[in-house]
Amino acid sequence: MEQAILIAGPTASGKSALALRLARERGGVVINADSMQVYRDLRLLSARPSHEEEAAAPHRLYGHVDGAVNYSAGRYVEDAGRLLAELPPGALPIFCGGTGLYFKALTEGLSALPPVPEEVRARIRAGAEGRPAPDLHAELALRDPEGAARLRPGDRQRILRALEIHAATGRPIGAFQGARIPGPLAGRPWRGLYLMPQERTVLRARIDRRFEQMIEAGALEEVRALAERGLARDLPIMRAHGVPGLLAHLRGEATLAEAIERGQADTRAYAKRQITWFRHQMEGWEIVAA
Structure with missing residues (x-):
């Protein structure tokens, strides 16, 4: 089984250039692991690889999601899992990006959270429109005190996720976080490289x-x-x-x-x-x- 290479690091550390070089040298496929580079609307502002770079080696999971979609780590691991299964024999998967949660999900899996009906999600998001994150955190503290205690008051997306879970199931998000779904790289050899700027x-x-x-x-x-x-x-x-x-x-x-x-x-x-x-x-x- 081909060893996957994972390239992470802070923004502007040179991850994409290293991934492209390795892909060209070793017949690899560069696979996005950045939560903003999935969106087709923001090629420039998310620093996605250029058209020329994408033509120099295969690139996947870049710009494949519409901006109107609330893309999640769960959706990402599903997409990455399908992609890995479809790669031709001998192709080297090179995951490249700056989203730590995506790498954790790839290697360690995710909590088995229940699906949230779209109408529930839309209702929670509409009610949160224009409200500051600390207000939403205070609302979560009333409904799910333990869940709120584990989140920063400014972590808007995770607060909303916890509110959605509670609205959909009537149970706190912590009730679902013990069980885990294995990540796409579970049982597969991988090598993680973290680009750390010296200055x-x-x-x-x-x-x-x-x-x-x-x-x-x-x-x-x-x-x-x-x-x-x-x-x-x-x-x-x-x-x-x-x-x-x-x-x-x-x-x-x-x-x-x-x-x-x-x-x-x-x-x-x-x-x-x-x-x-x-x-x-x-x-x-x-x-x-x-």
Whole structure:
């Protein structure tokens, strides 16, 4: 059985370039493991591989989801599992991305949470529209105190998920988190590489410059097209790094310079969280200087 390669690291650490090089050298298939690069609406702002890069080696699970979809880790492992089963013999799977939860789901599986009917999900999301995350957290604390205690008051998506589970089943989310569904890589050999920048100042400079390059390449027009769709503000794509600030600029609430600065700051903060996640959650990975 071909050993899978997993490449993780903070944003702008060079993951995609390494994955592409390995794919070309070893006949591999680059498989996305980034929660924003699944969306077709944001090629530029999510730093998806370019058309030229995708033509240089097979790339899968990039841009295959519409922005109106609330894509989840559960959906991701289903897609990844099907893809692995369809790969031709000898093809090297190279998972590449910055979403730690996706890698955990691939290797360790997910809690066996029950499905939530779409009408229940829509009702919860509509009721949460415009409400700050701490208010939703307080509501969850009334319905599921133990579940709320395990979540940060600002973790909007997981709070909503817990509210949806409670609304659909009448039970706390913790009642379902003991049993686990094995991940697609369970029982399969894999090697995890984590690209760790040696100098944080260099990483911050890369992030800032890349965001400016995204704007130069047309990221503002990409967000303008997204805004014209009128999607719900709670959808993951509407909270992608850079989107809130650029939307504020398009509404006349911020200058472009302010929007760029906000996008850069949000991305730098995200990179810091990614590094923290690795240190606490991803055992057995090799650290590679980036």
